[in-house]
Amino acid sequence: MFDRKEKGDRAVLVLPHSRGEGDTARRAEEFAELVKSAGAEVLGVVAARVEDPNPRYYIGSGKADEVAEAARALEADVVLVDHVLTPVQERNLEKHLGIRVVDRAGLILDIFAQRARSHEGKLEVELAQLKHLATRLVRGWTHLDAQRGGAIGNRGPGETQLETDRRLIGVRVKMLTKRLEKVQVQRGQQRRSRLRNTVPQVALVGYTNAGKSTLFNALTTGDVYAANLLFATLDPTVRKLEDLSCGPAVLADTVGFIRELPHDLVAAFRATLAEARDADLLLHVSDAADEERERLHRVVDNVLEEIDAGDVPQLHIMNKIDLAGSEPRIDRDAAGKPVRVWLSAATGVGLDLLRQALGELLGGERVQSALLLPLTAGRLHARLKAAGAISGETVDEHGWQLRIDAPRSVIAPLSGGDPTETQLLRELLAVAE
Incomplete structure (x- = not known):
């Protein structure tokens, strides 16, 4: 096996395609845009006809040899494949090529990791990356087979680095899931508030x-x-x-x-x-x-x-x-x-x-009418204002003199269940008919 380099963005692209796939040129152009968005430098492109996917490499073994030769000649440090590979296929290709292999899903995840800016977005990207990585830990790095133990406090059967990494990923996934649940509750509350305002x-x-x-x-x-x-x-x-x-x-x-x-x-x-x-x-x-x-x-x-x-x-x-x-x-x-x-x-x-x-x-049907709202109906006044239904208003000792201009679908649900408010809105809607 090989040791992965920490970073590399000199890439050879592998573009699998089949006979009935459609516009392969458009697909290749889109993948090149993905690679550009990820910040990688394209050194070369290898097209691969795939009618019956090879369970070992996805592409054929002869085409895998061609990719390996191109990667060595161009001194590439990553091979990007425009298809979603199974963990086994990705691992076998890395072993055969001797450099990193990233499939389409991994490339998109990398772009998302670069683009996310909010706390929520970063949590979502990290969670997706960890779930993707969890299936690709087996023998991807040479250190993962190392057995812990041998030193004081670590003797005994111990656990392999692979098992440790899997366990730590599982812990992190649970923590991120809980954090995202909290964020989603907050965002859900914001959405419900907007819905209440109609x-x-x-x-x-x-x-x-x-x-x-x-x-x-x-x-x-x-x-x-x-x-x-x-x-x-x-x-x-x-x-x-x-x-x-x-x-x-x-x-x-x-x-x-x-x-x-x-x-x-x-x-x-x-x-x-x-x-x-x-x-x-x-x-x-x-x-x-x-x-x-x-x-x-x-x-x-x-x-x-x-x-x-x-x-x-x-x-x-x-x-x-x-x-x-x-x-x-x-x-x-x-x-x-x-x-x-x-x-x-x-x-x-x-x-x-x-x-x-x-x-x-x-909008639908609009309600355009005057409405006298007593001062005791402050909650309804606030809801009408939040919904953007008030085009003008004055206030005196009798209450609010409102000019209403809004879709009927916006006004109808604003009463909030209060009988007085419901009657006021019913009269308003009746006058507007």
């Missing part, structure tokens, strides 16, 4: 690098990092979305999706993805200039199904029309409902159409 919840989803964060910044006062890199942002960010005809809403930016996203990573990022699952509306952002956008739509929809968000209504956003040469517009279904908005988040063209579509989808 503010509509909107979440951005889409294939990574489709321009979600740029759109988020354009629609809000957010300052989410946006760059032409895969997984440029990871941590969930929530901002208020204003200037809509339906009143204010809450907009959440979520992690970008990608094909073959590691299952452990999807499971770990429950808190981030919960913003999509609990939303009233998903803005499914796509790159209008991408010829593969329909296939990428299906990838995103598959991940949404996996996190139980497949039934959440979607509005498709065709972004980057400045690159596609398209005009800003709203596409509608037979009933006149907006289903697709064409825009450019980078230039701002079409953002007004998106706000119009959001107002229509989130």
Whole structure:
């Protein structure tokens, strides 16, 4: 066996493909972008036709020899494989090549580790990494077979370094899981608070690098990092979305999706993805200039199904029309409902159409009326204000003179169960009909 180097980013890429796989050039380009996002230098590429995966190496033994020769000739210190390998295949390849081997899942996990900034994001990434690592400890490093013992206090059967590492990983996984449960409880409380205020919840989803964060910044006062890199942002960010005809809403930016996203990573990022699952509306952002956008739509929809968000209504956003040469517009279904908005988040063209579509989808029938609210109804006044239902008000000894302008769906549930408040809202809604 060999001793792993502490760090190395000079890479040879292995690109497995099969006959019916589709656009292998696009897949290779995407993997190269992943490698770029990880900060590695690509020295060479080896394509490998794989119709019947080799249980030992995944690629054929002859192709494994070719990769070994390329790695030696180019003095590479890591081989990156564009496929998810089993622990046995990864271990056998490392032994055969004599250098580190990282599969697609490991590479994505490494990128996530570099990008996470919040306490929650770092916990989620570390948990996913440890779960991934736990299956790959066997004989990956020469020191793992060393038996403890021999010195005073350590004599006897002892335990191997492998067993020690497994035990320590198990302890760390339990600790991280408990910490994340606490964070998720806190985030759940924040979401429930927003729901109690009946503010509509909107979440951005889409294939990574489709321009979600740029759109988020354009629609809000957010300052989410946006760059032409895969997984440029990871941590969930929530901002208020204003200037809509339906009143204010809450907009959440979520992690970008990608094909073959590691299952452990999807499971770990429950808190981030919960913003999509609990939303009233998903803005499914796509790159209008991408010829593969329909296939990428299906990838995103598959991940949404996996996190139980497949039934959440979607509005498709065709972004980057400045690159596609398209005009800003709203596409509608037979009933006149907006289903697709064409825009450019980078230039701002079409953002007004998106706000119009959001107002229509989130608003429904509006209530526009005057309301005299007695001073004893302070809680209802606070709820109406938090929901953005008050367009103007004055107050005197008789109470609040309010001008109400909000969707009926926002006002109807605001009474909180109090009979007096319920009657006031019932009268308001009756007058507005």
